[in-house]
Amino acid sequence: MIVNSDTLSDVLQGIRLTGAVFFDLHASAPWASASAAGDLVAPRLMPGVQHLISYHVIADGECWAAIRGTAPLHLTAGDIVVFPHGDAHILSSAPGMKAEPRLSVYESAVARGALPLAAEIGRTGGAVTHVICGFLGCDIRPFNPLVATLPRVVHVRDRAGATRGWLSQLVHVALAESRDRRPGGHAVLARVSELLFVEAVRRHLDSLPPAATSWLAGLRDGAVGRALAALHRQPSHPWSLEELAREAGASRSTLADRFTTLVGRAPMQYLTH
Numbered sequence: 001m002i003v004n005s006d007t008l009s010d011v012l013q014g015i016r017l018t019g020a021v022f023f024d025l026h027a028s029a030p031w032a033s034a035s036a037a038g039d040l041v042a043p044r045l046m047p048g049v050q051h052l053i054s055y056h057v058i059a060d061g062e063c064w065a066a067i068r069g070t071a072p073l074h075l076t077a078g079d080i081v082v083f084p085h086g087d088a089h090i091l092s093s094a095p096g097m098k099a100e101p102r103l104s105v106y107e108s109a110v111a112r113g114a115l116p117l118a119a120e121i122g123r124t125g126g127a128v129t130h131v132i133c134g135f136l137g138c139d140i141r142p143f144n145p146l147v148a149t150l151p152r153v154v155h156v157r158d159r160a161g162a163t164r165g166w167l168s169q170l171v172h173v174a175l176a177e178s179r180d181r182r183p184g185g186h187a188v189l190a191r192v193s194e195l196l197f198v199e200a201v202r203r204h205l206d207s208l209p210p211a212a213t214s215w216l217a218g219l220r221d222g223a224v225g226r227a228l229a230a231l232h233r234q235p236s237h238p239w240s241l242e243e244l245a246r247e248a249g250a251s252r253s254t255l256a257d258r259f260t261t262l263v264g265r266a267p268m269q270y271l272t273h
Helices: 005-014 038-045 103-112 145-149 166-180 185-207 215-220 222-233 241-248 252-263 267-272
Strands: 018-028 032-035 051-060 062-067 073-076 079-083 089-092 117-122 128-138 154-157
Touching: 005 145, 005 185, 005 222, 018 185, 038 051, 038 103, 038 128, 051 062, 051 073, 051 185, 062 128, 073 079, 079 185, 128 185, 145 215, 154 185, 166 185, 185 215, 215 222, 215 252, 222 241, 222 252, 222 267, 241 252, 241 267, 252 267
Parallel strands: 018 117
Antiparallel strands: 018 128, 032 089, 051 079, 051 128, 062 073, 062 089, 079 154
């Protein structure tokens, strides 16, 4: 698989990922916890960010995650679920359970400086699930092709290969750092949050089927990936299709066809957008 990592890096730098807010949840079955939409949570939790991405790491146990209108997703220890578009969602000990979000939780925790907020819910004696909840802010205007192309839910399993457990370990480092409040902790937490999101995106990219068409799929194509990299490096350059094709190492017709098929618009239309 060919992936033009430079393009992904350029876009990630441009959207200014920021944030390091974590919640530490221990839940005993039966339980359900609802998260409000990101545009409601952001001003209470991370004032000033344009867009809020939330994610959850299942440290121990199991649970279900769902957003309205979709089938619930079963999560077990080592799984990470990301909500790139900031959808309201529910985590629960069984599928189909209901809960209402409480925005006051975010406000009171921030006001007390009590982050990471440690919470226990459910009934004593039930099966316990440990969930670490994180939030990441980013720019979404004027143009964020990465967030736009990601699905509403990204599910990553952190249990395979040589990197087994690496994402989960990052979250535990972040949780410990936020509890200890050592000098430089804010910078460490921001970097860990970014690493978690970037690695989740990379693993999602690896999981795309060969015939997938999207901005992310375009990164895997040699010519289209090189064209995207060139456009993102120099968006103000007066590109022509001929010059861009030379940069991509393809003919004009080949680049135009492959770019339009994978990305969804012609190269010059993409540049204008």
